[in-house]
Amino acid sequence: MAESLKSVIIGDRGILTPSHPSYTEVKGMTMEPLLRIEGVGKAYFGNRVLKDVSFSLARGEILGLVGENGAGKSTLMNILFGMPVIRETGGFEGKIYLDGEEIAFSNPFEALDAGIGMVHQEFSLIPGFSAAENIVLNRESMRNNLLVEVFGDRLRTLDRGDIFLRGRSAIEKLGVSIDADMLVSEMPVGHKQFTEIAREIEKAGTKLLVLDEPTAVLTESEAAILLESMRRLAAEGISIIFISHRLQEVIDACDRFIVLRDGEVVKESGTEQADVREIATAMVGRKMGVEEAREEEGRAFGEAVLTAEQLWVDMPGETVRDVSFSVRRGEIFGIGGLAGQGKLGIANGIMGLFPAGGTVLFEGKPITLDDPRSALRAGIAFVSEDRRGVGLLLEEPIKLNIAFTALQMQDRFLKKSLGGFLTWRDEAAIDELAREYIESLAIKCVDADQRAQELSGGNQQKICLAKAFAVRPKLLFVSEPTRGIDVGAKKLVLDTIRRHNREYGTTIIMTSSELEELRSICDRVAVIQEGRVAGILPPTADRAEFGMLFLGASKVSEKEVAS
Amino acid sequence: MKNMERDAKFRLDRFLLTNLVPLIFIGLSMVAIPISQFSGSYLVQEMLIRLARNAFLVLSLLIPIIAGMGLNFGMVLGAMAGQIGLILITDWKIIGLPGMVLAALIATPIAMALGWMCGVILNRAKGREMVTSYILGFFINGLYQLIVLYGFGKVIPIRSADLVLSRGFGVRNAINLLGIRNCLDNLIPVSLQGIRIPLGTFLVIGVFCLFIVWFRRTKLGQDMRAVGQDMDVARAAGIPVERTRVVSIVISTVLAAYGQIIFLQNIGTMNTYNSHEQAGMFAIAALLVGGASVARATLPNVFLGVILFHLMFVVSPMAGKYLIGEAQLGEYFRVFVSYGIIAVSLVLYEWRRARDRAYARRSLRGGEA
Numbered sequence: 001m002a003e004s005l006k007s008v009i010i011g012d013r014g015i016l017t018p019s020h021p022s023y024t025e026v027k028g029m030t031m032e033p034l035l036r037i038e039g040v041g042k043a044y045f046g047n048r049v050l051k052d053v054s055f056s057l058a059r060g061e062i063l064g065l066v067g068e069n070g071a072g073k074s075t076l077m078n079i080l081f082g083m084p085v086i087r088e089t090g091g092f093e094g095k096i097y098l099d100g101e102e103i104a105f106s107n108p109f110e111a112l113d114a115g116i117g118m119v120h121q122e123f124s125l126i127p128g129f130s131a132a133e134n135i136v137l138n139r140e141s142m143r144n145n146l147l148v149e150v151f152g153d154r155l156r157t158l159d160r161g162d163i164f165l166r167g168r169s170a171i172e173k174l175g176v177s178i179d180a181d182m183l184v185s186e187m188p189v190g191h192k193q194f195t196e197i198a199r200e201i202e203k204a205g206t207k208l209l210v211l212d213e214p215t216a217v218l219t220e221s222e223a224a225i226l227l228e229s230m231r232r233l234a235a236e237g238i239s240i241i242f243i244s245h246r247l248q249e250v251i252d253a254c255d256r257f258i259v260l261r262d263g264e265v266v267k268e269s270g271t272e273q274a275d276v277r278e279i280a281t282a283m284v285g286r287k288m289g290v291e292e293a294r295e296e297e298g299r300a301f302g303e304a305v306l307t308a309e310q311l312w313v314d315m316p317g318e319t320v321r322d323v324s325f326s327v328r329r330g331e332i333f334g335i336g337g338l339a340g341q342g343k344l345g346i347a348n349g350i351m352g353l354f355p356a357g358g359t360v361l362f363e364g365k366p367i368t369l370d371d372p373r374s375a376l377r378a379g380i381a382f383v384s385e386d387r388r389g390v391g392l393l394l395e396e397p398i399k400l401n402i403a404f405t406a407l408q409m410q411d412r413f414l415k416k417s418l419g420g421f422l423t424w425r426d427e428a429a430i431d432e433l434a435r436e437y438i439e440s441l442a443i444k445c446v447d448a449d450q451r452a453q454e455l456s457g458g459n460q461q462k463i464c465l466a467k468a469f470a471v472r473p474k475l476l477f478v479s480e481p482t483r484g485i486d487v488g489a490k491k492l493v494l495d496t497i498r499r500h501n502r503e504y505g506t507t508i509i510m511t512s513s514e515l516e517e518l519r520s521i522c523d524r525v526a527v528i529q530e531g532r533v534a535g536i537l538p539p540t541a542d543r544a545e546f547g548m549l550f551l552g553a554s555k556v557s558e559k560e561v562a563s
Numbered sequence: 564m565k566n567m568e569r570d571a572k573f574r575l576d577r578f579l580l581t582n583l584v585p586l587i588f589i590g591l592s593m594v595a596i597p598i599s600q601f602s603g604s605y606l607v608q609e610m611l612i613r614l615a616r617n618a619f620l621v622l623s624l625l626i627p628i629i630a631g632m633g634l635n636f637g638m639v640l641g642a643m644a645g646q647i648g649l650i651l652i653t654d655w656k657i658i659g660l661p662g663m664v665l666a667a668l669i670a671t672p673i674a675m676a677l678g679w680m681c682g683v684i685l686n687r688a689k690g691r692e693m694v695t696s697y698i699l700g701f702f703i704n705g706l707y708q709l710i711v712l713y714g715f716g717k718v719i720p721i722r723s724a725d726l727v728l729s730r731g732f733g734v735r736n737a738i739n740l741l742g743i744r745n746c747l748d749n750l751i752p753v754s755l756q757g758i759r760i761p762l763g764t765f766l767v768i769g770v771f772c773l774f775i776v777w778f779r780r781t782k783l784g785q786d787m788r789a790v791g792q793d794m795d796v797a798r799a800a801g802i803p804v805e806r807t808r809v810v811s812i813v814i815s816t817v818l819a820a821y822g823q824i825i826f827l828q829n830i831g832t833m834n835t836y837n838s839h840e841q842a843g844m845f846a847i848a849a850l851l852v853g854g855a856s857v858a859r860a861t862l863p864n865v866f867l868g869v870i871l872f873h874l875m876f877v878v879s880p881m882a883g884k885y886l887i888g889e890a891q892l893g894e895y896f897r898v899f900v901s902y903g904i905i906a907v908s909l910v911l912y913e914w915r916r917a918r919d920r921a922y923a924r925r926s927l928r929g930g931e932a
Contacts, residue, residue: 109801124796126789137789138800142782154783355921 032100033058034207034239040094041263042075042086049075050263052094057208062230062240064250064257064271068283068550069339069513072263073243077210081111081118098208115207117200119214121340123192127185131178132167135199141166170202171195173236174229190222194229201233209233210241215249216340216530227253245338245551247276259283280547284515299523302329305507306380306475311358312531313342313349320345320356321531327475327509332501334522334539335511338550342531343511344385347477351375351382353390362475376409381473383464385480385511387457391464394453398445399434401452402466406433410471437466441496458489465496472504479511494521515546573922580915584908585854588871592878599881606877608758613873614866615748615764616829620822620846621865622771623815627692628860629784630811631791634847634905637681637696637812641819642839643707644674648820649743649827650715650734650835654723658742660750663824666743670820677703678816682809689794693857700843711835734835744831764825771818772862787811791858822846848872848901851908858912875900 033056042050050072057063067073078085079092082105086092096103098114105111108118125134133140141162147155167180171194178191187195193214200209211230215223223246230240230253244250250257251271259267259282267282304326313320320342327333337343349356352372360367368374375382384390393401406412407425413433415426434448441462445455452463461481468476478497482490498521501508512518518525519539526536527549534549579586596606620638627635648666657665681699688695715721716732726734750763778784789797790807798804823842827833850860853868876897883892 108799124793124799126792126796128788128792133785137796138786138802140782140785154781154786156782157777157780158782158785160780 034061034099036097037076037080038095038097040076040079040092040096042072042079042092044089048263050079050092053260053263053265054094055258055265055268057239057241059207059239060234060237061256062234062242062254064254065241065243065260066245066247066250066257066279066283067260071260071283073260075263076260077118077212077241077243080210081108081116082106083108112203115203115205116210117203117206117208118210119193119196119200119212121213121216123184123196125184125192125195128183130167130181130183131171131187131191131195131198132164132180134184134195135167135170135180135202136163137199139203166202167198170198173201173232174198175232176225176229189217190219190225193218193222193226197226197229201238206238208239208241210243212243213245214242215244215246223249247279247551250279251276276551277544277548280551281544284543284547284550299330301331301523305329305363306509307359307361308346308350309359309361311346311349311356311360313345313354313356315342315345315348315354318342318345318348319531320349320528323358323528323531323533325526325533325536327507329507330501330505331524332498332508332510332522334518334525335509335528336513336515336518336525336546336550337528337534339513341529343513343528344479345531346528347382347479347509347511348384351380351477353384373409376405376471379471379474380477381405381468381471381475382477383461383468383479383481385483387460387464387484388453391467392452392460395451397449398438398443398452398455398463399430399448401463402434402437402470403430405467406470433470437469441466442492456485456489458485458493461485461489461493462496465493465500469500473506475507475509476500477509477511480513481510482512482514482517490517497521515543515550519546577915577918580911580918581856582854583911584852584904585867585871588852588875592871592874595875595878595882598885599878600885601878601881604756604758606874609877610870610873611758611760612748612829613877614869615761615768616826617846617849617869617873618768618865619764619771619825620819620842621850621869622768622775622862623818623822624846624850625775625860625862625865626778626787626811626818627815628855628858629779629791630787630808631794631858632685632808632811633693633857634850635696635812635815635819636693636843636847637678637685637699638815638819638822638846639700639839639843640677640681640703641670641674641816642823642842643703644670644677644816645820645823646827646833646835646839647673647707647710649740649824649833650711650726650738651719653738653740653742654721654726656723656742659746660743662743663747663828666824667821670824671817674817674820675813678813679809681816682812685812686805686808700840704840707839708836736835738833738835740827740831740833743828745828747825747828761829764829767825775862783807783810844901844905845872848904851904856908856912856915872901 035057037056038054040050040053041048053072053076055063065073065076080096084107087106098116103114105114126137129137141159142156143159145155145157164180171178171180174194174197176194178187178194182191184192184195197209197211197214200206215226218226227249230242234240242250242254251274254271256268256270257274257279258265259279261283267279305328307326309324311320311323317340323342323346325333335343335346345354348354349369350360350367352368352370352375356369358369360369362375362378362380365378367378367380388394393404396404403413407414413426413429414423416423431448437443438445438448443455443459443462443466445459452460455463465478465481468478481493481497485493494517497508497510500506510518510522522539524536525539525546527534527546529549529552534552537545537549623638623641624635627633645666648668648670651669652662652666681696684699685692685695712733715734716727721727721734726738728735745761747763747767748761751766753760753762779788786797786802786807789800789802790804794804819842823839826842827838849868849872850864851868852872853864853866855861855864855868879896880890880892880894883896884890
């Protein structure tokens with residue numbers, strides 16, 4: 001019954017799908033679903049990341065799982081796979097049934113043994129091995145020999161012929177043509193992805209496959225082949241959970257989808273009536289606790305002060321491929337996008353912290369990329385997202401932290417003696433500066449000599465800002481200013497940034513994962529998707545509009561703020 | 564078109580960079596050989612002897628490289644174990660091949676224990692294996708000296724007066740290994756146009772090469788290759804990473820013990836307090852001269868390396884003498900070259916990796932690619 005329905009769906013990619021009764025209900029009545037998740041919840045140290053998630057997955061069904069970063073997708077998968085981190089932080093609530101039996105794995109190997117396969121975002125392949133060798137990794141076909149009797153099983157010789165055949169048949173199952181003898185290091189990205197999937201399905205008894213953003217690194221044609229392979233596997237009875245930010249693919253490939261937001265299932269439906277815009281809206285939604293009121297004022301900006309042309313940045317995990325934009329004097333320019341799409345790479349690349357290329361003009365003069373001094377000399381400051389690593393000298397007192405960049409780069413707060421032969425720190429001036437900022441930014445501390453690591457996240461962030469303000473920058477990059485700090489402090493930090501912009505006319509480029517935060521203080525927001533600018537929107541634009549750009553669902557041409 | 568040119572240039576640069584060290588050595592030899600005025604047959608004889616002497620030690624380095632642990636400076640540990648075996652059989656006056664075999668049997672458990680310890684420590688120093696094993700060599704050298712200087716004669720009975728220091732305990736600085744001298748080299752006497760061929764040793768080395776070829780095809784060898792290329796992926800696939808790494812070091816240490824025994828039977832005398840120290844340095848230098856890198860070494864690298872490295876050793880003193888009347892220069896050159904070559908190879912390796920990464924990034928350039 002289910003099989004025949006399934007083939008109808010596969011054959012016509014949802015066009016002939018019976019709209020009612022939903023065929024999953026039919027399946028639910030006829031047989032126990034492969035996977036049933038009931039009321040699963042999880043909190044890390046009182047911070048709730050997953051509440052009461054319930055859904056089920058039939059055999060041979062493809063379920064799309066969508067949600068923003070931090071919506072709880074990874075936590076859900078960690079629970080399913082029995083990752084140690086879950087148990088170490090107090091386990092989870094609710095129940096998970098696989099084939100009708102309750103499961104609670106204590107490590108991922110148990111999950112693999114039970115027939116759950118996972119394909120991760122980053123490739124876990126051995127580069128110097130062939131496709132076939134990777135597919136059978138640690139499950140190689142072997143032959144016995146005499147030495148096995150003496151030294152044990154690990155001295156069995158490999159049966160290369162059989163390994164090749166097994167690799168080839170797994171690849172064939174996917175319906176793609178990859179040479180099983182090809183080394184992974186010589187493969188195009190798409191082939192690597194297929195090799196990973198082939199490894200999972202080659203395992204005997206794989207019933208459920210979790211694909212975590214498998215198409216993120218693929219070209220359009222490769223992605224189409226992958227979706228086709230998924231449907232082939234589903235037709236053979238393997239169930240698939242497909243995690244993706246590309247909504248059109250979810251609609252094309254999946255039978256059903258669920259949307260997670262802030263740890264809750266906010267939408268669950270079949271894909272036949274689904275609409276990209278609707279899913280995007282459900283995903284982005286309205287966040288709790290962030291005020292949305294914007295002071296509407298007639299804001300006028302000067303000429304373009306920073307122009308980036310074809311910027312690329314090789315920042316691991318945040319690769320920027322080809323980004324062009326320009327920012328006008330006095331503006332607060334927002335950069336948003338999902339994690340890993342490259343938004344963080346832009347500031348890091350321009351500041352010379354990661355290898356970068358392209359052209360960046362500041363006030364008409366080029367910035368030498370790959371050299372942090374060039375950007376700093378030109379009057380650009382950077383408040384890094386890596387507060388504790390790049391942002392602060394944790395072991396040093398507050399006052400030195402605030403004065404540090406000014407001292408190093410602008411030779412301020414120094415006094416000379418012996419005719420300029422010796423240079424000393426001007427402690428009195430540094431104290432004065434620290435007092436000034438502690439007061440104006442309301443930094444909560446014992447005194448200016450307290451060590452930076454003793455402060456709370458919010459106050460550390462304020463010190464990072466003070467440090468950047470102290471160099472009196474013409475342009476300021478602020479990355480993830482509110483990450484890891486509590487709600488009350490978030491508002492203070494944002495207000496500080498806004499006030500500095502208004503009072504000193506400093507141009508600010510703020511990068512953030514929080515859309516509401518960007519919309520609340522920015523004059524324009526660029527959305528970065530797959531290392532490119534997906535579009536630039538005014539903050540007043542509809543939330544769904546942003547959602548579409550986040551997901552790369554539409555390529556909107558640049559819309560400038562009317563002014 | 565532009566891309567293809569870039570690729571071709573990259574490949575050529577890469578070939579030159581990969582083979583820079585052997586190319587330098589070939590160049591130097593071509594200049595030095597005529598100056599030294601050695602005859603061809605003399606050089607061939609010397610190379611055969613030195614190949615027999617050194618190849619086994621160099622081969623013992625291969626397995627840790629497969630497992631991604633770099634050059635095993637800890638092979639000195641194995642060399643020490645081998646020497647303890649040799650001291651004992653010399654004292655017991657067991658000569659010839661049985662003596663060698665007994666020395667190897669005594670050395671095996673010692674080398675296994677030392678190798679296991681070394682492997683466990685290196686597992687706690689991932690990514691810094693080479694410097695850690697290097698320093699570990701110094702540490703174990705201290706223990707070795709304690710045993711050899713005080714243990715022998717006091718705890719472990721030594722009867723032979725030729726071996727013991729005049730104070731009654733501790734082993735003398737130089738030990739004559741007359742009992743086993745060349746016993747493996749001359750096991751099967753073969754001579755070709757006046758050139759002696761140490762066939763016995765070559766057979767042992769041949770068996771070792773076959774072992775390595777076979778080993779790469781075993782499950783353990785495959786696991787080592789996987790661990791060597793990506794520990795995290797190997798671990799995720801269920802391969803016992805730590806254990807595999809320890810096993811690779813144990814094998815290398817045991818083989819180094821055998822290698823040192825073969826080395827010393829060829830030389831015929833043992834420098835109790837120094838022989839092992841040189842063993843590690845020269846074997847590693849020879850391997851690198853053969854074009855191996857920290858991450859990749861093959862059998863041809865071993866043999867090319869041993870020949871080029873020793874050719875330089877044999878030729879440079881005479882070349883020095885004829886050139887500026889100073890044979891000492893060659894001796895100086897020998898030490899200078901071995902340290903220098905290790906330093907150059909390590910730097911080149913890192914440089915090449917950085918270049919490869921930059922090359923891999925070319926696709927990120929929005930405009931060009």
